[in-house]
């Protein structure tokens with residue numbers, strides 16, 4: 322297992338704000354396998370929390386060894402949130418590495434967040450008490466209502482990529498995304514867009530006042546060895562206009 326890091330940019334300044342840690346499996350022949358191919362098996366066998374723990378430990382070590390990583394968003398599974406040892410594990414990793422908790426954000430998908438809202442609310446409160454932040458992933462893909470969004474003390478809401486991918490040619494998506502951004506910001510949270518795949522999408526999102534952007538147009542997920550060599554400034558991000 323390896324972690325790849327994909328940059329997430331602050332839309333206004335065009336600067337990298339943080340990185341999402343994405344887990345990959347590396348075959349002995351060097352072939353990279355995407356999580357969709359191995360996570361379902363881990364979930365079915367009830368071993369997903371082992372991976373969650375491994376990722377938290379490795380992410381903390383990476384933060385310690387690579388100050389340039391600034392902050393990392395780590396994806397957690399629904400199982401992790403039901404696991405009583407999650408918060409102690411995080412605390413343990415942070416203590417061991419002496420990393421500032423503010424450098425860790427935890428992401429949970431919308432559907433997993435809402436599966437048991439009370440547990441999620443409690444874990445978010447615990448994470449906040451440690452000094453970490455929390456992000457809802459794939460927002461809009463499930464069945465959540467605005468009431469859930471209001472009651473979830475998340476710091477970041479990441480809009481599902483399916484709303485973003487065709488933003489430049491779908492006016493319905495434009496209307497939805499604009500209103501989600503408004504609601505998210507009215508609730509005092511930050512709006513993040515994933516799957517920004519071209520400059521047209523980027524321009525539309527900037528005009529809508531998005532807070533953070535992520536996607537293949539801006540930066541691919543890369544192993545730490547190549548991450549900082551490959552990064553180049555992204556066109557028109559800093560201008561804030563089309």
Ligand code: G
Pocket residue numbers: 327343355458459482515516517518535536537538542
């Ligand atoms: O659905 P979810 O948010 O979990 O998707 C994360 C995956 O999406 C990662 O494995 C990453 O490689 C991939 N990804 C990241 N940026 C883009 C993008 O711009 N377009 C597409 N199609 N996939 C992306």
Ligand code: MN
Pocket residue numbers: 341396428458
């Ligand atoms: Mn994610």
